[in-house]
Amino acid sequence: MFIYREVEIRKADETAAQNGLSGNALMETAGRSLFLRIKEILNKNSRILILSGRGNNGGDGIVLARYLNQWGYKVDLVFPFGEPKSDSASEHFRYYKSVGYSWSTSIGDGPYDVIIDALLGVGTRLPLNQSYQDLLKWCNQQHALKIAIDIPTGVLADRGEADIAFHADYTFSLHGFKPSTFLLPSNTYFGQAESIDIGLPQDAKWKIWSEKNVKRTMKKRGSNSHKGTFGTGLLVAGTDEMPGSAMLAGLGAMKIGIGKLVIATTPYAASIIATRLPEATYLHDGLNKLAVGTFPDGIRAMAIGPGLTDEKLIDQVLENVWEKEIPLVIDAGALGKREFAPRKAPIIITPHPGEFSRLTGLSVKEIEANRLEISSQFALQKNVIVVLKGANTVIAFPNGTGFINRTGNAALAKGGSGDTLTGMILGLICSESDITSAIANAVYLHGLCADELVKEQNERSIVAGDITNVLGRVMNRLITD
């Protein structure tokens, strides 16, 4: 499942055209593929309205209308803003007319059972003028199944801004998803989003991390393995006031399969956590000890931040460990504004949008409307791996690639779920060899646990501590030989 920005889509079209696969041919494939998918959700007796714009999105609508006509569906093809003007759409319109199918520039008498929006696609520029807004308002008032081609008209391809937009039940995106499918507020207009293959090679920098990826990258442990195989992690977390953050992160790390875990925390926090997590060992007064240069032996990766508040000590600890060649997960209290000096081993930061706003100086609204691009830029500039949390968590790598995670739900919108994730990331970085898939799998499994939990109880009642209770069950379903 691939994600393409407008420029990448244009490049793919251009490359195809330069090498003999014309825009006209691509439009034919797009329209036919759309027909084959859409007919699965249509009824032969339905009255279908296709609203076509003047660009290539409208052209897809024309090809789709031709196939629907050909197969006996009742379809009205309407160009509310005039006849097509792009080359490929004009050619397809000529062919459409030549085979004798009807069309109009005004909408007929309703009611329609299905409205298909082929008005604007990736060429959209906002704002929409009044006549577009009026038409979209009318569409949204109709009691019809609403299907958008590529993106709902009124949203952009790459950014999340949207004012008035077509409120789709389904959006069928061509070649791959567009970033706005996962951004706010645009994603509220897509309904069920699906990607439609149009025969172009897939080489997206951004992908959706899927169950298939998890199954491919997480395997059963070898029978000869021992605790050393899965590494020792150092978790620097928790204070007297927030002992639970260290416990939740600790459970995350241990229950996802770390070999050994050392928790650097306060003696009071340790005394509480140890009753629930006797498997871990404890570095009493850990933050102070690490700040003066103590460091336990044999650590394979470290996470710092959950439940921590003392910025001075945290800065000191980070300075001391910066040169160590172990991956470093920086979360919560350790995510103050910092420079991220160059470092040999990977840095993983796990901000929620509020924390990322402080790190970048951008507003939360701006971040949500553009979370892929902003995380990607930050990852590139600072040479860090960014896990930007929230619905559709983004994982951005310094080489410009990235993943979107689609598991999880609002049950996670509760204190402590981020702490659990930090522990899970630490646990998989220690116990798996590939850091890229380790991070993505931790994020995926964290969300999947919440999806599992809401099958049995209301999302309001689920607490962060429940996540790791179902982690073993969820992993059993995914991890095979």
Ligand SMILES: NC(=O)C1=CN([C@@H]2O[C@H](COP(=O)(O)OP(=O)(O)OC[C@H]3O[C@@H](n4cnc5c(N)ncnc54)[C@H](O)[C@@H]3O)[C@@H](O)[C@H]2O)[C@@H](O)CC1
């Ligand atoms: N590789 C692919 O993915 C393919 C994409 N195709 C389709 O081509 C579409 C892109 O086509 P285009 O580049 O022609 O772009 P659009 O079909 O999105 O239309 C752009 C046209 O609408 C106008 N426009 C933009 N914003 C407007 C606004 N606010 N008010 C009024 N007019 C506005 C522009 O001036 C331009 O003339 C895709 O979304 C997809 O549907 C397919 O035809 C086949 C291949």
Ligand SMILES: Nc1ncnc2c1ncn2[C@@H]1O[C@H](COP(=O)(O)OP(=O)(O)O)[C@@H](O)[C@H]1O
């Ligand atoms: N609506 C939601 N859908 C999916 N995931 C969510 C949602 N709300 C929160 N989450 C996830 O829950 C976690 C919350 O992290 P965070 O805000 O840091 O919590 P805390 O600091 O209290 O532990 C993140 O992994 C985030 O992606």
Ligand SMILES: [K+]
């Ligand atoms: K559209």
